[in-house]
Amino acid sequence: MARGSTSMEVRRDGVAVITVSNPPVNALSLDVIASLQRDYGEALRRSDVKAIVLTGAKGRFSGGFDINAFDKKPSKDCPVLSFVNKLNIYVVKFMLLPDAPKPSVAAIDGVALGGGLELAMVCHARVSTSSAQLGLPELQLGIIPGLGGTQRLPRLVGLPKALEMLLMSKPLKGVEAHKFGLVDAVVSADELISTACSWALEIVEDKRPWFRSLHRTDRLPALEETKKILNFARVQAQKQSASLQHPLVCIDVIEEGIISGPRAGLMKETLCGKMLEMSQISKSLRHVFFAQRATSKIPNISNLGLTPRRIHKVAIVGGGLMGSGIATALISNNLLVILKEVNEQFLDAGISRVKANLQSLVKRGQMTKEDYEKKLSLLSGVLDYEQFREADVVIEAVIEDLSLKQKIFADLEKYCHSNCILATNTSTIDLHLIGQKTSCQDRIAGAHFFSPAHAMPLLEIIRTHRTSSQVVIDLLNVAKQIRKTPIVVGNCTGFAVNRMFFPFTQVAYFLVDYGLDVYHIDHVITKFGMPMGPFRLADLVGFGVAIASRKQYLQSYPERCYKSMLIQIMLEENRTGESSRKGFYLYDDKRKASPDPEMNKYIEKSRSMASIVQDPKLPKLTDDEIVEMMLFPVVNEACRLLDEGVAMKASDLDVASIMGRGFPSYRGGVMFWADSFGAKYIYDRLKDWSKYHGGIFEPCEYLSTRARQGLSLAAMADGAMSRL
Numbered sequence: 001m002a003r004g005s006t007s008m009e010v011r012r013d014g015v016a017v018i019t020v021s022n023p024p025v026n027a028l029s030l031d032v033i034a035s036l037q038r039d040y041g042e043a044l045r046r047s048d049v050k051a052i053v054l055t056g057a058k059g060r061f062s063g064g065f066d067i068n069a070f071d072k073k074p075s076k077d078c079p080v081l082s083f084v085n086k087l088n089i090y091v092v093k094f095m096l097l098p099d100a101p102k103p104s105v106a107a108i109d110g111v112a113l114g115g116g117l118e119l120a121m122v123c124h125a126r127v128s129t130s131s132a133q134l135g136l137p138e139l140q141l142g143i144i145p146g147l148g149g150t151q152r153l154p155r156l157v158g159l160p161k162a163l164e165m166l167l168m169s170k171p172l173k174g175v176e177a178h179k180f181g182l183v184d185a186v187v188s189a190d191e192l193i194s195t196a197c198s199w200a201l202e203i204v205e206d207k208r209p210w211f212r213s214l215h216r217t218d219r220l221p222a223l224e225e226t227k228k229i230l231n232f233a234r235v236q237a238q239k240q241s242a243s244l245q246h247p248l249v250c251i252d253v254i255e256e257g258i259i260s261g262p263r264a265g266l267m268k269e270t271l272c273g274k275m276l277e278m279s280q281i282s283k284s285l286r287h288v289f290f291a292q293r294a295t296s297k298i299p300n301i302s303n304l305g306l307t308p309r310r311i312h313k314v315a316i317v318g319g320g321l322m323g324s325g326i327a328t329a330l331i332s333n334n335l336l337v338i339l340k341e342v343n344e345q346f347l348d349a350g351i352s353r354v355k356a357n358l359q360s361l362v363k364r365g366q367m368t369k370e371d372y373e374k375k376l377s378l379l380s381g382v383l384d385y386e387q388f389r390e391a392d393v394v395i396e397a398v399i400e401d402l403s404l405k406q407k408i409f410a411d412l413e414k415y416c417h418s419n420c421i422l423a424t425n426t427s428t429i430d431l432h433l434i435g436q437k438t439s440c441q442d443r444i445a446g447a448h449f450f451s452p453a454h455a456m457p458l459l460e461i462i463r464t465h466r467t468s469s470q471v472v473i474d475l476l477n478v479a480k481q482i483r484k485t486p487i488v489v490g491n492c493t494g495f496a497v498n499r500m501f502f503p504f505t506q507v508a509y510f511l512v513d514y515g516l517d518v519y520h521i522d523h524v525i526t527k528f529g530m531p532m533g534p535f536r537l538a539d540l541v542g543f544g545v546a547i548a549s550r551k552q553y554l555q556s557y558p559e560r561c562y563k564s565m566l567i568q569i570m571l572e573e574n575r576t577g578e579s580s581r582k583g584f585y586l587y588d589d590k591r592k593a594s595p596d597p598e599m600n601k602y603i604e605k606s607r608s609m610a611s612i613v614q615d616p617k618l619p620k621l622t623d624d625e626i627v628e629m630m631l632f633p634v635v636n637e638a639c640r641l642l643d644e645g646v647a648m649k650a651s652d653l654d655v656a657s658i659m660g661r662g663f664p665s666y667r668g669g670v671m672f673w674a675d676s677f678g679a680k681y682i683y684d685r686l687k688d689w690s691k692y693h694g695g696i697f698e699p700c701e702y703l704s705t706r707a708r709q710g711l712s713l714a715a716m717a718d719g720a721m722s723r724l
């Protein structure tokens with residue numbers, strides 16, 4: 001079946017309006033490109049057509065090249081697919097539009113991204129609505145624009161703005177695009193097509209210039225200045241991620257076009273684009289793109305036809321770090337929030353934290369000053385449950401104390417209306433235990449945010465076998481309202497994200513007791529691409545939380561816990577982490593972390609208390625071996641989550657690892673990365689370590705089966721248990 005097409009209507013005034021139609025985002029599939037070529041050919045041939053307007057169906061110009069098509073290989077049915085693909089791109093890019101004898105104008109509403117914007121830039125003028133979004137986000141997919149975007153964008157908006165849009169994958173809204181010269185006029189959606197048609201006819205009548213964006217040089221800086229700007233961009237790109245080469249390739253391609261001319265630039269763009277498209281980094285990032293969109297497709301829930309109920313007001317119990325962060329996320333996205341604390345002092349502190357969070361958004365330009373006041377007015381503080389009657393959802397965010405949570409849930413059942421969703425932000429405690437003293441288990445769910453809650457993009461929604469499907473649908477909708485990516489998981493200690501990563505922390509303490517340096521481990525892990533190592537993270541989260549969650553893991557998974565004394569020893573010396581400015585690191589006034597030589601004292605004590613057999617090989621581990629030793633147990637735990645049905649699919653765990661724990665997205669997430677080694681390699685390594693060091697490394701059944709059968713870890717297991 002064809003994936004999309006174009007249609008052409010020739011108006012009485014002699015303008016052919018060609019419309020791209022490929023729902024939902026009018027992606028440029030190979031079928032669309034072929035159809036576009038046919039319609040363009042006809043429009044150019046027909047004597048009754050004077051000019052062409054290109055647009056997209058249903059208020060969306062185009063979301064760009066069809067990302068699915070990158071993975072299409074020439075097959076028996078279609079052996080020349082990749083050749084046709086190249087040819088089509090060649091025709092559109094070099095010949096068809098820009099040098100055609102009839103002018104084209106793009107009429108842009110909704111999105112014009114990637115190949116979509118590139119097509120629009122090939123046209124001789126662009127008209128857009130004010131809400132249209134125009135951008136080249138290809139770098140997010142590990143590739144560079146492939147239809148001339150690297151050459152045309154700098155010629156239209158100037159080099160600095162083009163670099164910002166490309167390197168940060170940052171789109172412009174219509175009005176700003178007009179200011180920078182990317183579009184020629186901004187009009188309402190109603191006037192879009194008529195204005196574009198008049199514009200095209202005015203070009204024919206020489207009342208407006210016949211611009212070919214590739215020929216323009218008026219917005220390009222002089223060569224000296226160009227070099228300076230590009231070198232600065234190279235430094236910035238490396239600072240942002242030293243492991244990624246494609247941003248540097250993009251800068252080189254732009255440079256080629258400015259120095260040697262646009263044709264040379266286009267040739268280089270095509271050659272480099274093909275190479276990047278085949279890179280492991282691009283494959284990983286494309287996997288993440290689809291994995292992220294698949295998280296809310298939940299069998300037996302999202303296909304039931306349930307409509308999400310309107311969520312207007314959310315009550316939060318506890319205004320600590322998490323509660324205030326959650327409140328910030330909710331009011332920033334226009335939900336009314338009631339924040340409850342136990343006394344005035346704690347309530348003031350909670351509200352001050354919300355204010356500080358909002359101020360930081362204003363400082364970073366993500367919120368205006370007027371919006372600050374507006375959003376803050378959506379928050380009210382309370383000391384009792386009276387106003388909870390009006391809440392549609394309650395999120396409990398107090399400390400990890402089971403009996404306290406049980407009491408709160410029993411109170412909530414008394415005060416809230418009978419449809420109110422009762423959610424907990426616990427990061428580890430089993431939901432059955434939290435709801436034990438209530439009789440409304442169908443309304444109880446987990447809404448686990450990650451710290452800082454207003455900034456981290458993931459929301460882990462936990463469902464017990466008693467939680468109703470409607471509650472899950474409603475929470476998925478809350479996630480959408482507050483612009484977080486949801487993953488829906490089953491109930492167990494630690495749920496999916498924290499449980500998957502608990503062995504990572506365990507192995508870190510194990511390696512320190514065996515002689516490795518704390519700071520070296522953190523360095524190796526950040527070099528691998530995670531935002532911080534396990535010890536810097538422990539400081540950030542605070543040792544109190546670390547001890548509380550370790551207790552839970554020890555109870556639930558004792559056979560794979562390593563009992564290090566290090567944190568306990570440090571707590572006795574009043575080192576509690578970043579909040580007390582002393583943890584594994586020392587923190588200055590600006591919260592900058594520096595290593596502390598005194599740490600040796602605590603580490604020596606921990607080592608002397610550890611009942612371990614010294615292994616002379618361990619302190620000599622290479623960086624790669626450290627990564628494997630810390631992350632293969634994470635893969636092993638992820639396999640258990642799939643086997644038990646706590647997680648539904650491996651790609652959910654990829655998204656969870658990236659968005660909840662900062663696993664580098666360019667490695668595709670934990671399971672995608674693991675599959676690049678293969679189940680057998682990981683199994684053999686874990687088995688080997690488990691012989692010496694026990695249960696913490698013991699490979700699970702899911703992993704060993706896959707290793708034996710030569711299967712990938714991501715392929716769904718037959719007969720896996722389901723907790724959903």
Ligand SMILES: C[C@H](O)CC(=O)SCCNC(=O)CCNC(=O)[C@H](O)C(C)(C)COP(=O)(O)OP(=O)(O)OC[C@H]1O[C@@H](n2cnc3c(N)ncnc32)[C@H](O)[C@@H]1OP(=O)(O)O
Nearest residue numbers: 025027063064065066067068113114115137145146147293
């Ligand atoms: C040659 C060129 O230089 C190369 C390219 O053009 S590469 C592509 C560049 N374009 C992009 O990166 C844009 C990618 N898309 C997006 O950012 C967003 O989808 C969007 C802003 C267009 C729309 O967002 P939103 O309304 O939230 O819808 P979203 O859920 O993301 O997407 C809707 C569906 O369209 C699909 N989709 C979106 N863009 C797509 C694309 N370019 N190709 C294929 N499918 C696409 C999604 O996978 C999703 O499918 P599903 O319903 O089966 O899950």
